[in-house]
Amino acid sequence: MGIFGKSKIDERFSDSDRSRRTVRSRIKSRIIHNNGTGNINLEDAMNQVSLEPEKYTPEVVSDADKEVSVTCSGCNEEIPITLMRRNLYVCPKCGKHLKISAKRRMRNIVDPGTFRRLKCSVPFVNPLDYPEYDEKISQLKDKTGLDEGVLSGVGEIEGEKAVIAVMGSEFLMGSMGIAVGEMITNSFEVADKLKLPLIIFTASGGARMQEGILSLMQMAKTSAAAKKFSEHGGLYISCLTHPTTGGVSASFATLADITLAEPGALIGFAGPRVIEQTIGQKLPEGFQRAEYLETHGFIDQIVDRKDMREVLAHILRLHDKKRRSK
Numbered sequence: 001m002g003i004f005g006k007s008k009i010d011e012r013f014s015d016s017d018r019s020r021r022t023v024r025s026r027i028k029s030r031i032i033h034n035n036g037t038g039n040i041n042l043e044d045a046m047n048q049v050s051l052e053p054e055k056y057t058p059e060v061v062s063d064a065d066k067e068v069s070v071t072c073s074g075c076n077e078e079i080p081i082t083l084m085r086r087n088l089y090v091c092p093k094c095g096k097h098l099k100i101s102a103k104r105r106m107r108n109i110v111d112p113g114t115f116r117r118l119k120c121s122v123p124f125v126n127p128l129d130y131p132e133y134d135e136k137i138s139q140l141k142d143k144t145g146l147d148e149g150v151l152s153g154v155g156e157i158e159g160e161k162a163v164i165a166v167m168g169s170e171f172l173m174g175s176m177g178i179a180v181g182e183m184i185t186n187s188f189e190v191a192d193k194l195k196l197p198l199i200i201f202t203a204s205g206g207a208r209m210q211e212g213i214l215s216l217m218q219m220a221k222t223s224a225a226a227k228k229f230s231e232h233g234g235l236y237i238s239c240l241t242h243p244t245t246g247g248v249s250a251s252f253a254t255l256a257d258i259t260l261a262e263p264g265a266l267i268g269f270a271g272p273r274v275i276e277q278t279i280g281q282k283l284p285e286g287f288q289r290a291e292y293l294e295t296h297g298f299i300d301q302i303v304d305r306k307d308m309r310e311v312l313a314h315i316l317r318l319h320d321k322k323r324r325s326k
């Protein structure tokens with residue numbers, strides 16, 4: 001972290017060596033499901049799924065970018081964008097994990113050139129005739145390059161194949177409407193069909209109010225898909241990022257075999273202010289943050305963004321080994 005000397009994040013990164021060892025021993029002691037693959041031909045099965053090639057290559061830094069800086073929402077420090085990018089948008093000063101787009105996260109996670117996007121075939125619906133909803137959605141599609149609030153597909157992490165879905169908080173706060181529910185359900189079904197593990201990165205404000213009750217129904221739908229996938233022996237890893245709240249936290253986000261989270265992520269159903277007003281009590285320090293939830297057994301391990309690829313690859317390798325030995 002050159003320009004800032006030894007910062008908190010350096011210390012945290014050296015701490016994370018210890019945390020990686022802990023996650024390894026925890027995972028080893030856990031029963032990891034056998035996918036029960038039989039004689040599936042992965043390439044044939046993948047050809048039956050509608051996938052589009054999408055290349056994720058390292059970002060090119062232009063001369064104009066070198067002048068740009070971003071303000072950290074944790075310490076208000078101005079950080080050069082080039083340094084932020086190198087640091088995967090983790091503040092080198094205070095260690096705050098800033099929000100990143102779904103595409104950027106996917107680029108950070110998958111091996112370059114291995115990702116194939118799952119096509120979203122959900123037609124747009126506006127069940128409540130919500131004013132200007134359709135314009136908003138089409139603008140967001142253009143702006144974000146996403147089909148809806150989820151980017152999903154098949155990719156490799158350190159050579160280990162998996163179905164990976166990433167929610168985009170840049171798309172209407174990652175709220176879960178019909179399309180998001182269908183894309184998540186589809187990810188479970190594709191992972192089941194291909195006999196691959198499933199990794200979902202969640203980031204969501206909850207239900208999509210523009211779709212009313214149909215939005216809430218996605219909780220039941222995605223939970224049912226998670227249950228079915230589990231019954232078929234699939235490995236599901238959930239990575240909770242800031243913020244994971246509302247209907248997403250109350251459904252598939254917290255139904256995984258292994259639940260990881262990014263440091264400092266807000267994870268909960270209702271917001272802390274709403275809870276305080278409802279129960280008329282002050283909430284404990286750090287309530288609904290990843291660290292609090294880890295201490296109380298809700299999360300298996302907090303993983304720094306820069307270690308996430310390695311931890312996921314390690315879990316996938318353990319799982320694969322177990323499958324092969326059966």
Ligand SMILES: [Zn+2]
Pocket residue numbers: 072073074075076077091092093094095096
């Ligand atoms: Zn900061």
